[in-house]
Amino acid sequence: MSSDAHASHPADGHHAIAADAPHGSMKGYLTGFVLAVVLTVIPFWLVMGNVLDNAVATSILVIVLAVVQIVVHMIYFLHLDTASEGGWNMLALIFTVIMVVIGIVGSLWVMYHLNLNMMPGMMTARPG
């Protein structure tokens, strides 16, 4: 029972709770926390200090930093890797990310074009 689980986590010493459960270490949590703080402070600094003086560039940077921070949380706090639960966690995540991207990007895209075609006077981005 435990030999298989040990083989997949050779570096871990604590198997008292469950051999195949996601494991954290103090170093991992602290690394994740420091990265998360840095990745949180930068976008707040960019927006509050109006550092770039360019709304489009700041928006793109804020979104990129958010995506990077989400990945950091997934790795260091949720202990996600391709081996956990025999890969099913990662498979479910990939499926969910695809659904999320289709839902959000698709909604914004479709509604943007609806606005462009039906309510030109109310457009905020550019006149229709």
Added chain:
Amino acid sequence: MSTESAVQTAGQPAFYVTEEEHAHSSTLLGFWIYIMSDTLIFAALFATFGVLRHRYAGGPTAAEVLDIPGVALNTAMLLISSITCGFAMLEMQKRNKGSTLFWLAVTGLFGAAFVGLELHEFATMIAEGAGPQRSAFLSAFFTLVGTHGTHVTIGIVWLITLMVQVGRKGLIHENARRLMCFSMFWHFLDVIWIGVFSVVYLLGVL
């Protein structure tokens, strides 16, 4: 499964998967699937907010009603509660019941501070006439941020329940499994909050 029983079973090799281990494994995977489905709920709310974020209906704009220093403080509360939740998990792995309960309590207090600050923000906005009924932007704002806040509130109730269970029964296998599910849920809420503070607050006031 305690350390003692693990040592005993190591001496007597068992060539089958015990029911306990199987149930444990599928619980964590099943809970992950639940979290993924919850992600889809938030994706729908983010998409709604993204479409309606400039529909002010002549009411207050995002830059006028959103308080960035306040949300920075709120973000700090939730991020600190995430790391203290991690400390509780590490203490649980070391089977220190007292320190596990201590870090869980710290996590709950930071979570409660987050909910308190958010409720204060909501109350201030509603008092200024910027309630959810004012415009499509504010409806989408209160639905998205409020759903996240509701999740955190339910997480705190779950946390208190688990603290009572750990206090009475100790760090038994079942409680360890529940705490791992709770930890996934709590870190997941912090992940959602990254999207909220980036898209709703920071992009809102630009």
